[in-house]
Amino acid sequence: MAIEGPLRELGIHDVFQLLDLSRKTGTLRVTSELRDNEGTVFFDAGRVIHASIRSSAQPLGVMLVKSGKIAEADLEHARAVQRERLDAPRLGEVLVEIGAITSRELERQIRQQIEHVVFEMMSWREGFFSFEERGVGDAPAEASIKISTESLLMEGARRIDEWSRIADKVPNLGVIPVLAPVDDDHPTLLDLLPNEWSVLATIDGQSDLRQIASALGQSEFDVAKIMYGLVSTGVVALRQGDRPSGPTRVEDPKPYLQRGANALASGKIDDALDEARRALAADPANAEGRLLAARALARLGRLADSADELRRGAEADPLNAELQLELGYAMARRGDFSTAVAAWDQYLKLRPGASGADRVRSAVESAMRLYNLIEAHTGV
Numbered sequence: 001m002a003i004e005g006p007l008r009e010l011g012i013h014d015v016f017q018l019l020d021l022s023r024k025t026g027t028l029r030v031t032s033e034l035r036d037n038e039g040t041v042f043f044d045a046g047r048v049i050h051a052s053i054r055s056s057a058q059p060l061g062v063m064l065v066k067s068g069k070i071a072e073a074d075l076e077h078a079r080a081v082q083r084e085r086l087d088a089p090r091l092g093e094v095l096v097e098i099g100a101i102t103s104r105e106l107e108r109q110i111r112q113q114i115e116h117v118v119f120e121m122m123s124w125r126e127g128f129f130s131f132e133e134r135g136v137g138d139a140p141a142e143a144s145i146k147i148s149t150e151s152l153l154m155e156g157a158r159r160i161d162e163w164s165r166i167a168d169k170v171p172n173l174g175v176i177p178v179l180a181p182v183d184d185d186h187p188t189l190l191d192l193l194p195n196e197w198s199v200l201a202t203i204d205g206q207s208d209l210r211q212i213a214s215a216l217g218q219s220e221f222d223v224a225k226i227m228y229g230l231v232s233t234g235v236v237a238l239r240q241g242d243r244p245s246g247p248t249r250v251e252d253p254k255p256y257l258q259r260g261a262n263a264l265a266s267g268k269i270d271d272a273l274d275e276a277r278r279a280l281a282a283d284p285a286n287a288e289g290r291l292l293a294a295r296a297l298a299r300l301g302r303l304a305d306s307a308d309e310l311r312r313g314a315e316a317d318p319l320n321a322e323l324q325l326e327l328g329y330a331m332a333r334r335g336d337f338s339t340a341v342a343a344w345d346q347y348l349k350l351r352p353g354a355s356g357a358d359r360v361r362s363a364v365e366s367a368m369r370l371y372n373l374i375e376a377h378t379g380v
Contacts, residue, residue, distance in 0.1 A: 020149035051117035253279035
């Protein structure tokens with residue numbers, strides 16, 4: 001039986017946890033139109049044994065060569081041995097046999113490849129998932145290790161916490177890095193690691209972080225983390241992504257936001273909504289504009305429109321804690337308790353120590369009790 005649905009109703013972390021607890025064996029596919037990407041994970045009794053992603057579809061041998069673990073000649077030799085063998089061994093097994101790599105290093109590289117895919121998918125907040133049960137024999141031939149899903153979830157949660165720190169300087173993946181002007185305070189020589197140099201070399205003033213990650217075959221998290229360091233040291237500056245029609249810089253939405261906030265405080269709700277729309281026209285990715293529009297719509301009694309505005313903002317900027325908080329309350333008002341709980345959970349992951357965190361935790365508990373009561377009453 002297939003399990004499927006949109007990620008906005010059942011988050012990717014919940015999907016992994018469900019497959020882990022139910023000890024499922026089969027294939028999970030997750031697609032994201034926003035990223036034009038698709039990831040595939042194979043489970044064996046709840047454990048992850050293989051993962052791949054379209055944006056970085058590198059075979060094991062190519063990955064080992066690129067990471068410098070084996071030489072190109074080793075790969076060609078292993079492939080030749082593999083073709084000659086009647087028992088069709090895995091490429092990794094052959095590389096170990098010919099002494100190109102140790103079994104421990106091979107396992108470590110395969111694990112890193114799986115983690116790269118899984119952690120990338122765990123950052124997706126929009127898209128569609130589908131799980132189909134299959135036999136272990138249907139797993140890809142290169143599947144050779146098993147990874148605890150619980151350990152992947154724990155590391156994924158840690159990365160979400162780190163995302164909240166990164167977001168202070170790298171607000172979203174749609175920003176475009178540009179080389180900062182050189183001044184007297186900059187060091188003459190940059191002491192960067194190879195992966196940092198590779199990211200720096202791709203900066204062209206046109207590509208955003210998501211495009212850079214795709215071009216390099218690296219995870220969005222790793223690229224954002226490197227960019228955080230480059231921005232912090234003044235090597236790189238960030239600007240909001242340009243519209244496809246041309247290279248003009250995004251207009252500053254702050255004047256609209258200020259006028260809108262003043263109008264909302266004065267009870268001029270229609271004026272506040274107009275200013276919010278102007279701010280979003282200047283910068284469609286602006287989280288404050290989404291919040292202002294949602295608050296104005298709520299004051300006008302257009303709760304459904306307000307909730308939709310918050311949902312769009314949360315999907316575009318999943319690291320914005322305030323959007324997640326308000327989305328939770330908006331969904332609770334609509335009676336959509338599962339989405340409300342998911343939004344509040346995300347808020348608590350981003351701001352676990354916030355002053356209002358205990359109140360949000362109480363809201364989660366209340367929403368869950370009410371949801372379970374309704375489920376029991378309706379018998380669904």
